[in-house]
Amino acid sequence: MNTDYKIYGLFVGLTVTIMVMCDTLMFKVFNLGDFRITASGIVFTLFYLLSTISTEVYGYKLGGRTVWIVVLCQTIYVFLINICAVIQVDSNAYSQHYYGLYNDFWRVTVATWVSMPASYFCNSFLISKLKIYFNGRFFIVRYTLSAMMAQAVLLITDYPISLSSKYSFYELVNIMSTTWCYKVVMSIILLPVGIYIVQKIKKVEKTDYYDWGISYNPLKVFKGTNDDVMRNKFDINK
Numbered sequence: 421m422n423t424d425y426k427i428y429g430l431f432v433g434l435t436v437t438i439m440v441m442c443d444t445l446m447f448k449v450f451n452l453g454d455f456r457i458t459a460s461g462i463v464f465t466l467f468y469l470l471s472t473i474s475t476e477v478y479g480y481k482l483g484g485r486t487v488w489i490v491v492l493c494q495t496i497y498v499f500l501i502n503i504c505a506v507i508q509v510d511s512n513a514y515s516q517h518y519y520g521l522y523n524d525f526w527r528v529t530v531a532t533w534v535s536m537p538a539s540y541f542c543n544s545f546l547i548s549k550l551k552i553y554f555n556g557r558f559f560i561v562r563y564t565l566s567a568m569m570a571q572a573v574l575l576i577t578d579y580p581i582s583l584s585s586k587y588s589f590y591e592l593v594n595i596m597s598t599t600w601c602y603k604v605v606m607s608i609i610l611l612p613v614g615i616y617i618v619q620k621i622k623k624v625e626k627t628d629y630y631d632w633g634i635s636y637n638p639l640k641v642f643k644g645t646n647d648d649v650m651r652n653k654f655d656i657n658k
Contacts, residue, residue: 461599484641535578543570
């Protein structure tokens with residue numbers, strides 16, 4: 421596996437930034453008539469764009485390493501925010517605001533441990549397997565199907581844990597269904613951007629990775645693979 425990729429580190433940094441932003445905006449909800457959507461749900465669409473591009477270009481294992489890095493960074497971030505929010509609450513008005521917003525921020529950490537690996541590895545597995553099945557063709561189909569499935573997994577595993585203390589059951593269902601619809605629509609809107617970025621990055625990195633013969637165990641993404649299998653099908657003439 422090539423370890424000299426030029427842009428992979430940028431993908432990791434952008435993904436961590438987006439996910440920390442999503443954590444911070446988790447409790448912010450916008451009203452759209454009778455529908456409600458979280459601010460984090462709006463921003464989170466960018467994560468799926470990045471994760472899909474990462475798997476498409478670099479393969480399942482490098483993409484999987486990114487998600488475990490994100491989980492670690494999110495855990496540290498949420499833990500420190502939560503601790504600071506509950507210490508010396510009465511010191512000033514700002515401290516009380518922080519407490520009111522982040523006193524049960526630990527729920528986001530618990531949700532992250534469940535939802536991030538579940539949704540990401542669902543998305544990455546589908547992208548990887550469908551790429552092999554279609555021999556690299558029909559990126560539009562692969563991207564759309566994986567986004568629909570993975571974002572449903574995320575909402576089902578994340579929002580009941582993160583938001584159950586803030587909203588009623590009816591409000592939670594409303595938020596989840598509206599956010600899922602929004603994410604699917606945004607995934608389709610961002611599709612041309614994803615196609616363009618994938619093509620450019622493949623040329624820069626000189627790689628078009630296929631996950632033949634790998635283990636899809638999420639706990640083994642940091643282990644090496646069989647170097648005798650030629651997984652890079654990059655065509656220099658494209």
